[in-house]
Amino acid sequence: MNSFLAETLAGRTAIALPYCQANGTHVQVLDEGVIRFEPRDPDGRELDLVVSCGVHGNETAPVELVDRLIAKLLCGELRPKARVLFVIGNIEALRRGIRYVDEDMNRQFCRVPDVGDGPEARRAAMLEMQLARFFAQAGGEPVQRVHYDLHTAIHGSLIEKFAIHPQPAPGKDFDRTEIARLGLAGVSAVLLQSAAAPTFSLFSSRYCQASAFTIELGRAMPFGQNQQVDLSQLEAYLCGLIEGEQPAPMEESVVAYRVAREIVKQTEAFRLTIDGETDNFTPLAQGMTIAEDGETRWVIDEQDARIVFPNPNVAVGQRAGLIVVPATPD
Ligand SMILES: O=C(O)CCC(=O)N[C@@H](CCC(=O)O)C(=O)O
Numbered sequence: 435m436n437s438f439l440a441e442t443l444a445g446r447t448a449i450a451l452p453y454c455q456a457n458g459t460h461v462q463v464l465d466e467g468v469i470r471f472e473p474r475d476p477d478g479r480e481l482d483l484v485v486s487c488g489v490h491g492n493e494t495a496p497v498e499l500v501d502r503l504i505a506k507l508l509c510g511e512l513r514p515k516a517r518v519l520f521v522i523g524n525i526e527a528l529r530r531g532i533r534y535v536d537e538d539m540n541r542q543f544c545r546v547p548d549v550g551d552g553p554e555a556r557r558a559a560m561l562e563m564q565l566a567r568f569f570a571q572a573g574g575e576p577v578q579r580v581h582y583d584l585h586t587a588i589h590g591s592l593i594e595k596f597a598i599h600p601q602p603a604p605g606k607d608f609d610r611t612e613i614a615r616l617g618l619a620g621v622s623a624v625l626l627q628s629a630a631a632p633t634f635s636l637f638s639s640r641y642c643q644a645s646a647f648t649i650e651l652g653r654a655m656p657f658g659q660n661q662q663v664d665l666s667q668l669e670a671y672l673c674g675l676i677e678g679e680q681p682a683p684m685e686e687s688v689v690a691y692r693v694a695r696e697i698v699k700q701t702e703a704f705r706l707t708i709d710g711e712t713d714n715f716t717p718l719a720q721g722m723t724i725a726e727d728g729e730t731r732w733v734i735d736e737q738d739a740r741i742v743f744p745n746p747n748v749a750v751g752q753r754a755g756l757i758v759v760p761a762t763p764d
């Protein structure tokens with residue numbers, strides 16, 4: 435049998451009623467690239483978990499990882515104790531091996547009622563509905579809700595695996611326990627967002643009350659060329675969660691940075707004055723100019739600043755980089 439990913443990319447999705455595997459696991463394909471697994475007795479579970487990947491079509495290592503997890507569940511090697519929803523995000527972009535077809539899908543979330551009519555905007559709205567339904571359907575006592583949106587980065591990085599934790603809703607705080615747990619998955623840093631970017635993880639955090647993270651897992655490569663990206667620790671961690679483990683967080687294992695400023699491209703004149711290939715987390719000296727856009731200059735006034743996601747080739751109005759600084763513990 436072909437893998438779930440291969441069938442999905444070939445356009446052979448069979449959306450169907452749920453069925454029950456020999457080991458009691460309930461399985462349902464809910465849409466193209468969206469599949470749910472539930473234990474025989476979901477009331478005893480401790481976790482509802484969403485793992486998404488391929489929101490950017492050129493970031494394939496996490497998609498291969500998700501496909502392996504789905505295969506293990508489909509053949510019965512993994513028996514879920516948690517409810518799990520897997521999402522393969524931008525299928526058409528994955529087919530073409532490009533970041534997006536029309537617009538960056540990871541800027542199309544939380545847009546109700548102004549949903550656009552491009553393919554990414556429509557897909558994002560459908561995925562929001564799937565997540566909202568997945569979390570709302572949970573019966574029994576309320577359980578922990580977690581969403582990991584898995585990505586890889588355009589550039590190299592001085593910290594290979596890091597997470598972005600969306601800005602919490604007013605009155606809420608960052609989830610320190612789930613941040614510390616990420617250390618068990620091989621993630622060594624977290625960026626605490628200070629503004630609401632319309633990403634998939636912001637959606638599940640704000641609208642589904644999930645502990646949500648975008649996770650960067652190395653460098654973006656085409657399918658079959660991800661040998662340099664070692665996801666074994668993350669894979670083992672996710673298998674454990676799916677099988678009902680509630681691992682103790684690794685205190686102090688994840689270094690926290692705060693997003694001090696977002697560099698937003700204002701016009702087509704925008705340009706970086708640092709090398710566009712600069713690695714993520716490269717330190718920036720105080721006083722240096724890192725970008726300009728007509729009369730506007732981005733000068734580093736923060737201490738211990740570092741650059742993350744430098745990219746002058748984004749659309750006007752989008753983020754062209756983040757300036758981050760060490761987060762002081764409260
Ligand atoms: O490497 C890059 O420049 C971009 C990598 C990437 O896709 N990052 C995500 C982060 C999303 C977030 O801030 O939560 C993105 O830009 O969508």
Ligand SMILES: [Zn+2]
Pocket residue numbers: 489490493585586
């Ligand atoms: Zn991405």
